[in-house]
Amino acid sequence: MISDLHLLRLDRFADLTEETLLDRYGGLLSPEERQRQARPSLAKRRREVLLTRALVRSVLSSYTGADPRDWRFGVGERGRPFVEGLSFDFNLAHTEGLIACLVSDAPSPGVDIEFMSRRGRLDDVARHFFAKPECDDLLRTAEEGKRRRFFDYWTLKEAYIKARGLGLALPLDAFWFTLTGDRPAISFDHRIEDDPAAWSFETLELSADHLCSVALKTAEPPVLQLSETLLLQA
Numbered sequence: 257m258i259s260d261l262h263l264l265r266l267d268r269f270a271d272l273t274e275e276t277l278l279d280r281y282g283g284l285l286s287p288e289e290r291q292r293q294a295r296p297s298l299a300k301r302r303r304e305v306l307l308t309r310a311l312v313r314s315v316l317s318s319y320t321g322a323d324p325r326d327w328r329f330g331v332g333e334r335g336r337p338f339v340e341g342l343s344f345d346f347n348l349a350h351t352e353g354l355i356a357c358l359v360s361d362a363p364s365p366g367v368d369i370e371f372m373s374r375r376g377r378l379d380d381v382a383r384h385f386f387a388k389p390e391c392d393d394l395l396r397t398a399e400e401g402k403r404r405r406f407f408d409y410w411t412l413k414e415a416y417i418k419a420r421g422l423g424l425a426l427p428l429d430a431f432w433f434t435l436t437g438d439r440p441a442i443s444f445d446h447r448i449e450d451d452p453a454a455w456s457f458e459t460l461e462l463s464a465d466h467l468c469s470v471a472l473k474t475a476e477p478p479v480l481q482l483s484e485t486l487l488l489q490a
């Protein structure tokens with residue numbers, strides 16, 4: 257079974273100007289992607305879009321040998337990108353300093369990464385988005401473990417909704433995770449018709465600041481292969 261997590265750490269590119277990055281990787285993008293890439297007013301966001309497109313094109317080509325410029329992406333009703341006709345599927349996530357591309361032959365894989373040092377009132381966010389068993393567990397968690405536990409739940413919930421391809425159309429308080437077993441386990445209330453036994457989840461600490469969760473529709477727990485990706489150049 258393929259379950260590969262390809263990572264791109266953005267500090268590798270910190271010394272390169274936007275011009276240099278565009279020279280190296282801009283040619284991989286389609287004209288529509290170049291337009292989208294140039295749009296954000298924040299330079300940091302423009303770099304992220306460029307490197308994300310270069311990453312997904314390089315990664316897909318590493319499986320098929322196709323020219324990275326030739327990939328044509330479709331977008332699902334709720335924003336999930338796809339490529340038709342592949343024997344595997346992918347999903348992308350980006351956060352401060354890191355981009356991830358998950359590739360799997362399980363259908364519609366989901367990945368999320370979060371920067372755990374981000375600011376914000378975590379308990380307010382949990383009350384607003386998490387299900388009751390998750391909020392209750394956070395209340396019971398000792399102060400020093402709360403941030404990590406919050407991001408366990410956050411990344412797992414995002415990975416699941418991304419695997420379903422439905423984004424925030426899926427009520428976030430209608431499903432919850434239990435973290436007491438070997439692996440995270442999901443439960444649903446009556447609003448979500450799904451089978452908990454059909455799913456495997458995994459959470460990985462990619463750095464002191466970065467937490468990543470993966471959702472795969474397979475009853476067989478996958479062995480995730482991690483790799484740092486080399487980008488192809490146009």
Ligand SMILES: CC(C)(COP(=O)(O)OP(=O)(O)OC[C@H]1O[C@@H](n2cnc3c(N)ncnc32)[C@H](O)[C@@H]1OP(=O)(O)O)[C@@H](O)C(=O)NCCC(=O)NCCS
Nearest residue numbers: 308334335336337348349350385410413414418421422423
């Ligand atoms: C859009 C959403 C799918 C992910 O948003 P996000 O966490 O801001 O962004 P991520 O970096 O994890 O993922 C973005 C990537 O997911 C992919 N994506 C977009 N819509 C998607 C969907 N419906 N399903 C799966 N993947 C999707 C895209 O590849 C996108 O990257 P790209 O635009 O560069 O191609 C959606 O879940 C969302 O809006 N979440 C908001 C966060 C939130 O409030 N979470 C509640 C706490 S659990």
